Amino acid sequence: MRSLLNTLRLTLKELSAIRRDRVMVALIIYVFTAATWLVSNAASTEIRDLAVAVVDEDRSPLSHRLTDAIRPPLFAEPEVLSPAEAARAQDEGRYVLVLSIPPGFERDLRAGQAPALMVLVDATAMAQAGNGAAFLQRLLADELQRYADPGGGASDPVDVVFRNRFNPNLTATWFTSVMQLMNNVTILTLILSGAAMIREREQGTIEHVLVMPVRPHEIVLSKILATGLVILLASISSLVAVIHWGLGVPVTDSLGLYALGAAVYVISVGSIGLLLATFTRNMGQFGLLVIPVIIVMLLLSGGMTPMESMPDWMQVAVGIVSPAPHFVAFAQSVLYRDAGLALVAGELLRMAAMAAVALAVVLVRFRKVLAG
Structure with missing residues (x-):
């Protein structure tokens, strides 16, 4: 109980720090509103008015x-x-x-x-x-x-009828809007979780935390929970207000199940962000380290190109080291196809396992950093 109370107090401290950072708050609002809207409408591969x-x-x-x-x-x-x-x-x-x-x-x-x-x-x-x-x-x-054949008398021996499910009009916005939301969750969770640790170092407040009667795992969990809570609430609000109401994308009513999967995902990605932060000393180094990680996670998530187009060994490797493809498959199944818990339980368990491993690694690494 005492550990839970310490984690809660530290989480409130992190939320207060985020609230006071007006630039960060403005960035979160912009990314989950205007940026999502603009990218969903502008970045389209549909054929229209082709020269x-x-x-x-x-x-x-x-x-x-x-x-x-x-x-x-x-x-x-x-x-x-x-x-x-x-x-x-x-x-x-x-x-x-x-x-x-x-x-x-x-x-x-x-x-x-x-x-x-x-x-x-x-x-x-x-x-x-x-x-x-x-x-x-x-x-x-x-x-x-x-x-x-002006009369149209000739006909093919077989009449092939196509029926497009889940996106009858093949509207690209339905796909790009949700995938852009997934990308925003990945990018901001990685950056904000790592930045929370770097900010403590650069401002010298990490020493104040260390002299408090708290344990390393409480510090790590508080930073992940604070960042994850903000990103989770922002993504759900963006899904409802921007994507569903604004863009007219008919996402299903499974918001509760989506919130569960998104919560597990932000924990795993937040742990990766904190792990990267333990290898750096300032925001410049962290930025150089996190950029290639973000690029690989986004390009190999299945949200930009189908997983089936990748080599078999790449599909296996990405599925082991990155939670992004599992979250993309989970989100598409829940939001588009109205899949229930039984159908996406495998993706949830894989993300949960990755979150547990990432947390364990970051705790070991964080203790070494504090000892140093």
């Missing part, structure tokens, strides 16, 4: 028909250019796609030959180039099919 140019060397009714088929909202109104103008414009980065219709295209098609359409793709815009080229290819194929 397309057409080099029409056929000048036939079919070539005009194909040009007219390229229309908003997927594509901007295409501009007809000469070959030299199109090459120069794509070199300048003004067009992602350039459709080239060769001379005699309609004549050759009517003669039963197999004329070719060429699409030049600016592959430096990877997501837009890949998706845009696929959409344009499908659009041209459908238009040529209608031209060859």
Whole structure:
């Protein structure tokens, strides 16, 4: 009981320190409101108003028909250019796609030959180039099919019907908003937990804490609990106010289960932040050390690229050393698919195990730092 009271008092002290730090409070508010909103709306891989140019060397009714088929909202109104103008414009980065219709295209098609359409793709815009080229290819194929069979009598032997679950309209905002929230939780938990320790050293208040009748584990737990409580409340508020109400993302009603998983996650990430802080002496060193850790955790979390696209050994390694992929899988299952506790218990247990190991390591390391 005495240890719990000491931890509670130290946690209140940490919360008071956070409250007095106006820059930190402003940063937390900005990250979980404006930053989440801006990134969710701006960072989109959806194809919309994609710049397309057409080099029409056929000048036939079919070539005009194909040009007219390229229309908003997927594509901007295409501009007809000469070959030299199109090459120069794509070199300048003004067009992602350039459709080239060769001379005699309609004549050759009517003669039963197999004329070719060429699409030049600016592959430096990877997501837009890949998706845009696929959409344009499908659009041209459908238009040529209608031209060859105006009555629509021919049909495929198999009718494949797609039904998109959990995101029927394939709206990128539904995905990017929640993933941005996950990234914010990871970044701020790592930085704030480590900064709490560095701040004590730089201000010289760590000596005051050491002369108090408290134990090292009470100090560590108080810093993790204070940081975790602030981040947890901020993330839930952002999920409801910004993502659900503001962006219209239909997250499920499993906020209680999400809060449980997020609490376990912030404990594990906060422990990592404190562990990194024990290897540094000031905020400059801590910043240089935490940046590569944040980059690796975010890029290999499954929130930016699918885990299945990584090599098998990488998936295993990341799943062992980082709690981020487990939290991303947990959050997507709970918020999107309305998964119950039974379905996400495995991810919760893995995060809890990582939190326990991280806490044990940081306690051992923290005792060595205090002894030094």
